[in-house]
Amino acid sequence: MNKQLSLDVSFAALADPTRRAILARLALGEATVMELAQPFEMTQPAISQHLKVLQSAGLIVVRVDGTRRPRRLAKQGIEAMDQWLAMLRHAMEKNYDRLDQVLSAMEHPRKGKKK
Amino acid sequence: MNKQLSLDVSFAALADPTRRAILARLALGEATVMELAQPFEMTQPAISQHLKVLQSAGLIVVRVDGTRRPRRLAKQGIEAMDQWLAMLRHAMEKNYDRLDQVLSAMEHPRKGKKK
């Protein structure tokens, strides 16, 4: 039932400033397409296409209200990315100040080289 | 001095599975281009190009060691994305279970219709 929301699609969705702005707006609460389009110098179809991308990425969900389709954030997709990044950051913090720091310290060993 | 590491470039860098795998590998410690290329069915130039993307995104840094160019993770760039996502997640958690949940609950209050 749950689509295969890959990180590929999720991160690609975040790579566009318009889409990040849309998400930031939705963090304040749900909004319709026209409301979301208003701050941008872009046509409505362009926004609809961005929303489609965000949906495929599992970052937002739609609701039907007459002719309106208010969007709101989808917890799942956002947390998936958040966790991947946290994983990376933790691993990084564990290593960064140990092994690699040492290696990088012996940056220019002048003439003599031992390795 | 500090290049303008935009989130655009950073998130776009994470959108590729090869590049995420490279980062995951670097989370274990630094590695050369050949070491990074070995797990993939891709040519060395392809990996070099991916590394260039990751560097432009401020996600890795390079070190010179003879003819080798070992890469390691760059704290800054990773934390920037991490923070943006955390911001979004916090805002989401604050609203999700309140205002929007209510709005979504009254799914179709069709001008006083049934149920």
Place this chain on the structure above:
DNA sequence: CTTTACAATAAGCGTATTCTTATATAAGCT
């Protein structure tokens, strides 16, 4: 019923991405 408002979809176009192969450069070996 006709018009208006909200939104999705289609087609087209310019630009960007991601590979490939071919070549270049610099350091290490023998």
Place this chain on the structure above:
DNA sequence: AGCTTATATAAGAATACGCTTATTGTAAAG
């Protein structure tokens, strides 16, 4: 010095992306 290793860069092709305008489908309003 000439080979070998490690890496970068260039050029080209296939595909993906982000817009636009034009059109369509519905629900609401008059």
